[in-house]
Amino acid sequence: MRYDIIIIGGGLAGVTAGLQLHKAGKRCLIISEGLSLHKTPKDEYIAAGGAFLPGDSVISGEWDGNALKAVRTRNLEGTRLEADHFILASGKFFSRGLVATMDAVIEPVFGCDVEFDSCRDKWYNDDFYAVQPFERFGVKPTEDGRVFIGGVPAANLWAAGEILAGETDIEQSALKIVSILVK
Amino acid sequence: MASQEYDVIIIGGGITGAGTARDCALRGLRTLLIERHDLAAGATGRNHGLLHSGARYAVTDSESAAECIRENTILRKIASNCVEETDGLFISLPEDDIEYRKTFIESCQRAGIKAEAIDPKDAIRMEPAVNPDIIGAVKVPDASVDPFRLTTANVLDATVHGAEVMTYSEVTGFIEENGRIVGVTVRNHRSGELSEMRSAVTVNAAGIWGHAIAELAGISIGMYPAKGSLLIFGHRVNRMVINRCRKPANADILVPGDVVCVIGTTSTKVPFEDCDDIRVTADEVNLLLEEGCKLAPSISHTRVLRAYAGVRPLVASDEDPTGRSISRGIVLLDHETRDGLPGLITITGGKLTSYRLMAEQATDLVCSKLGNVKKCETALRPLPGSEEEVGISRQSDSLGRKAAGNRHGARVFQMDFADKSEVVCECEHVTRAEIEYAIKFLDVHNLIDLRRRTRIGMGTCQGSFCMLRVATVLAQALGCPEKASEFVRQYVEERWKGLTPVCWGEGIREMEFMRKQYGK
Numbered sequence: 001m002r003y004d005i006i007i008i009g010g011g012l013a014g015v016t017a018g019l020q021l022h023k024a025g026k027r028c029l030i031i032s033e034g035l036s037l038h039k040t041p042k043d044e045y046i047a048a049g050g051a052f053l054p055g056d057s058v059i060s061g062e063w064d065g066n067a068l069k070a071v072r073t074r075n076l077e078g079t080r081l082e083a084d085h086f087i088l089a090s091g092k093f094f095s096r097g098l099v100a101t102m103d104a105v106i107e108p109v110f111g112c113d114v115e116f117d118s119c120r121d122k123w124y125n126d127d128f129y130a131v132q133p134f135e136r137f138g139v140k141p142t143e144d145g146r147v148f149i150g151g152v153p154a155a156n157l158w159a160a161g162e163i164l165a166g167e168t169d170i171e172q173s174a175l176k177i178v179s180i181l182v183k
Numbered sequence: 184m185a186s187q188e189y190d191v192i193i194i195g196g197g198i199t200g201a202g203t204a205r206d207c208a209l210r211g212l213r214t215l216l217i218e219r220h221d222l223a224a225g226a227t228g229r230n231h232g233l234l235h236s237g238a239r240y241a242v243t244d245s246e247s248a249a250e251c252i253r254e255n256t257i258l259r260k261i262a263s264n265c266v267e268e269t270d271g272l273f274i275s276l277p278e279d280d281i282e283y284r285k286t287f288i289e290s291c292q293r294a295g296i297k298a299e300a301i302d303p304k305d306a307i308r309m310e311p312a313v314n315p316d317i318i319g320a321v322k323v324p325d326a327s328v329d330p331f332r333l334t335t336a337n338v339l340d341a342t343v344h345g346a347e348v349m350t351y352s353e354v355t356g357f358i359e360e361n362g363r364i365v366g367v368t369v370r371n372h373r374s375g376e377l378s379e380m381r382s383a384v385t386v387n388a389a390g391i392w393g394h395a396i397a398e399l400a401g402i403s404i405g406m407y408p409a410k411g412s413l414l415i416f417g418h419r420v421n422r423m424v425i426n427r428c429r430k431p432a433n434a435d436i437l438v439p440g441d442v443v444c445v446i447g448t449t450s451t452k453v454p455f456e457d458c459d460d461i462r463v464t465a466d467e468v469n470l471l472l473e474e475g476c477k478l479a480p481s482i483s484h485t486r487v488l489r490a491y492a493g494v495r496p497l498v499a500s501d502e503d504p505t506g507r508s509i510s511r512g513i514v515l516l517d518h519e520t521r522d523g524l525p526g527l528i529t530i531t532g533g534k535l536t537s538y539r540l541m542a543e544q545a546t547d548l549v550c551s552k553l554g555n556v557k558k559c560e561t562a563l564r565p566l567p568g569s570e571e572e573v574g575i576s577r578q579s580d581s582l583g584r585k586a587a588g589n590r591h592g593a594r595v596f597q598m599d600f601a602d603k604s605e606v607v608c609e610c611e612h613v614t615r616a617e618i619e620y621a622i623k624f625l626d627v628h629n630l631i632d633l634r635r636r637t638r639i640g641m642g643t644c645q646g647s648f649c650m651l652r653v654a655t656v657l658a659q660a661l662g663c664p665e666k667a668s669e670f671v672r673q674y675v676e677e678r679w680k681g682l683t684p685v686c687w688g689e690g691i692r693e694m695e696f697m698r699k700q701y702g703k
Contacts, residue, residue, distance in 0.1 A: 092695055093691045093692045093694075093695045094692045094695040094696050094699070096692075099688075100686070100687040100688060100691045101687055101688070102469065102472075102687050102688075119465075120465040120686065120687070121464060121465045123686050123691075124683040124686050124694070126462075126679075126680075126683065128675055128676050128679040128697075128698070128701075128702060129702060132694070132698060134686065134691060134694070134695070135695070135698065
């Protein structure tokens with residue numbers, strides 16, 4: 001199955017990117033593991049004919065050098081889902097875009113480089129109401145928004161939304177990648 | 184300033200103070216129990232919940248061991264509703280000295296503890312969660328005890344027999360007349376009111392905080408604050424208590440309780456000023472997990488629900504960097520003979536398992552000072568909830584009623600389930616009926632108190648899903664609906680403290696969710 005762009009994650013970043021890319025004439029697939037709480041852009045995307053795969057999650061990628069060729073999902077394991085570009089919008093810990101072990105934070109699907117503090121005692125703030133350091137952990141992308149894997153920038157895997165390190169404007173981070181991909 | 188007169192004032196609403204209040208009340212004394220925070224808020228609620236057989240101390244501290252097995256036997260009878268008779272295993276691993284087992288069994292037998300060597304294969308059959316590499320095992324009568332339930336039951340019985348209880352009330356000083364302690368000044372933290380409470384005898388049963396209480400009277404009792412950290416897992420992997428058959432060390436006891444299990448402890452000396460806000464470090468968590476996996480390997484992939492720590496009220500005898508070699512025996516100080524200050528005694532040291540004996544010894548001393556000759560009855564009289572069997576719950580009983588029967592024993596008959604059987608906390612099946620019962624009988628002022636009385640929010644969601652609903656129901660039932668959001672704030676902050684040391688895996692997911700739900 002071939003698409004122009006596959007978006008991993010059906011949260012605000014994923015559906016925002018999907019809707020705009022679809023409107024720009026790109027054939028998109030959004031793969032969404034959980035509930036999409038952002039019903040309006042999601043419904044609009046689907047109503048406009050965008051492809052949406054609910055209740056499924058990407059389990060592996062197929063690479064050619066630093067270019068991602070295809071992904072496979074848990075439910076459609078036999079199917080290669082190919083695309084020219086991929087957007088990683090799988091969120092932080094709650095949505096399992098990031099996984100914390102006892103001493104590291106990883107991006108579980110592609111092994112993207114993640115920024116985090118190496119000392120676990122510094123992952124949190126004792127004050128519940130303060131911004132938590134772990135809420136700032138995430139993928140640190142290239143200037144234009146592509147992920148690093150083992151220090152090397154991927155050619156066509158982009159990151160948007162909460163998976164990004166630092167303070168993120170979710171919609172803006174998605175629209176930034178849209179503007180590059182529709183050029 | 185308001186002033187009232189009692190025979191005895193007991194400072195500290197932990198298990199020791201609660202037990203002492205019950206004993207004093209049963210002997211007919213006009214009794215007042217004063218607690219700075221809530222019942223069981225200190226070391227009482229921050230331990231394994233292990234009803235020791237005494238085996239752990241048999242080799243190193245035979246006096247404590249003998250005390251433990253006597254009290255263990257008594258509590259199974261008088262507090263059947265708080266105790267689960269799990270039995271315990273002391274396991275030897277390949278790196279342990281198997282010869283120690285012989286000394287261990289002999290020491291247990293000398294202390295009157297039934298200790299039975301078990302073939303490793305039989306031990307694994309008995310307790311499938313145990314490390315399959317064991318080279319030896321000894322079965323002992325350890326059990327699991329719910330310290331919140333036990334404290335509540337003691338306080339409830341004390342009040343039934345006329346005792347008065349003041350929670351959220353802090354002793355700010357002693358009243359001294361003619362060289363004698365004749366009472367205390369108390370600040371009520373809820374009303375801000377200061378009052379005088381007078382008594383013939385005052386009992387300092389404040390655990391590690393007893394050090395500061397004694398200082399208020401100008402006395403030093405040389406306590407040794409030994410912090411012990413523990414981890415609680417999201418579900419129960421073991422049926423029996425699992426211990427390591429070696430000299431007591433770090434993280435060598437895994438205790439099941441209700442639907443969870445607890446690994447602990449560490450032991451480090453901490454400054455007195457830290458005792459009010461004790462936190463578990465990442466290093467301690469790592470050590471607990473590493474050692475805990477040697478007892479039951481499956482805990483390595485069981486979710487850690489939270490971490491907590493308590494401070495043992497040990498009395499220092501010599502310099503010992505960990506406090507492991509200080510006796511866990513009971514320390515009863517008569518400040519009249521020890522320091523020339525009549526009217527004040529201190530009961531400390533000891534253990535959760537030996538609380539009743541501590542209370543008996545303290546009450547005996549109080550009675551001897553008051554000329555009261557009534558004998559102690561606490562070893563014979565069942566605690567509220569344990570007087571009669573609840574009976575096998577009927578198939579038609581609601582889950583909430585079954586859960587309440589498990590928690591409160593025969594007291595479930597005092598709950599009114601008509602129209603109030605709706606479940607408010609799904610993890611622990613706490614109903615509106617149980618909440619209303621707790622408010623009526625068990626001195627509940629906020630959500631954290633309610634958690635200690637009913638296990639509300641103690642399950643796998645840690646209150647994330649039910650907190651708002653529970654806070655609303657509680658605030659309405661207390662007649663102060665405006666307090667609901669304050670209850671939530673207190674509760675979230677308390678839960679956060681337990682979550683931060685285990686901020687990985689499912690724990691960090693929980694934290695992110697909690698922040699999104701309640702953090703803004």
